[in-house]
Amino acid sequence: MPFSSLATSQLARPARVARRYTAFSQAPDKTSSTHPGYAKTMRRNMSVNQYLGELLLGTDPAMRLRVAQTGLGLLLMLTGMAVVLWAAWALHLPRAPLHLWTLSSLFAIVMVYMTIRCGWSQHFKDPSLTLPQMAIAIICSASGYALMGPVRAIAFPNLLIILMFGMFGLRAASAFGISIFALLAFGLSMALMTSIDPDSYPPTVELAHFMMLSIVVPAVSVLAGRLSRIRRRLGQQKQELTVALEQIKLMAAHDDLTGLLNRRHMQVLLEQETQRSLRSGRGFCLALLDMDHFKRVNDRHGHAAGDAVLRAFANSAQAVLRRSDVLARWGGEEFVLMQADTSIEFSRATMERLREQVTKLELTFGEKRLHVSFSAGLTEHRAGESVTQTLERADRLLYDAKAQGRNRVLAD
Ligand SMILES: Nc1nc2c(ncn2[C@@H]2O[C@H](COP(=O)(O)OP(=O)(O)OP(=O)(O)O)[C@@H](O)[C@H]2O)c(=O)[nH]1
Incomplete structure (x- = not known):
């Protein structure tokens, strides 16, 4: 064999091998995850395994x-x-x-x-x-x-x-x-x-x-x-x-005195609702409620009476509100109400009902009878704003409600 042809044949070998390798590597390999039949094969294999597993076990x-x-x-x-x-x-x-x-x-x-x-x-x-x-x-x-x-x-x-x-x-x-x-x-x-x-x-x-x-x-x-x-x-x-663990979870999410959700858990729910509202485009209403002259209740009737008022408020609120409404104790004598998928008109009507219900409450401490009320700021969460912004608006309205004489709900 002439040197040139030998050389050519020897040189050509790697190229052929490489071509063969390329051809092999490009051949449809059903075990490769990129092969179109791979998912089908896997599904079939899986289902056979699953079928046998379910049949036997x-x-x-x-x-x-x-x-x-x-x-x-x-x-x-x-x-x-x-x-x-x-x-x-x-x-x-x-x-x-x-x-x-x-x-x-x-x-x-x-x-x-x-x-x-x-x-x-x-x-x-x-x-x-x-x-x-x-x-x-x-x-x-x-x-x-x-x-x-x-x-x-x-x-x-x-x-x-x-x-x-x-x-x-x-x-x-x-x-x-x-x-x-x-x-x-x-x-x-x-x-x-x-x-x-x-x-x-x-x-x-x-x-x-x-x-x-x-x-x-x-x-x-x-x-x-x-x-x-x-x-x-x-x-x-x-x-x-x-x-x-279940009890701890319950305690971590609820307020001891009233049994309502606590601030920490409410903050989580508010964030979740904000995200949900961002995705769905459906808003929610937020109200900040504050008992009126609560310091006076404590001063005149004692701290235990104040506690009883907070519990009575929580009970009557739960009787008025829907199951989907979420009421939490925000701190002290302050509460937050969240109503998802609710118009401000509907929410205002609910708040008014609640306000009337609370004013009708009559608590007796020994000889003394006590009537309480609350003031509230109600607003609608606006798309794109943070919970803090919505809460600040509700807080301003609450402040105005207090300033205008208390026992009222102000909405924007
Ligand atoms: N009994 C009782 N009192 C509480 C509790 N948390 C906060 N308070 C009292 O609630 C009172 C709140 O008083 P202020 O913030 O001055 O407000 P207020 O007297 O309600 O007056 P306005 O809000 O202006 O109507 C304070 O005296 C607190 O000690 C509680 O868990 N139990």
């Missing part, structure tokens, strides 16, 4: 958890059975009884799964069927022990797993009951095999097995019972914390 989160836990337990049983079958095959043990055992155990497993998955178990106090599941697994294990001959010791760790698995959810009495049941089932299996086949199941060995089980099984049940108590206590504490 269900959609209700509590049911999914229950079935998943049962599934894990059953999977362990299945793998245990596989080990037994393998050992039987390797040691040339009689197959027929083991196959019958495998089939009946599989039937029991499927029945348990179906009972939980189909929701039939929800009629019971414990929808996870912990005790029946454990009892079935123990019976399978004890009957397997009778068939496994030289490899029957496999059944012991299996029994411990069953006990550990189920006992987390059981109360101490049930945990104790099921461990007695396990001892009886294994004791029966051992006694039976000792009398039927003493060569493979020598009485001394079986007695030693049983004695060991009698020590280990109750010990596991005690430990599992303790764990279950800790778990229950943690659950209870979590519940108490949730309730406490």
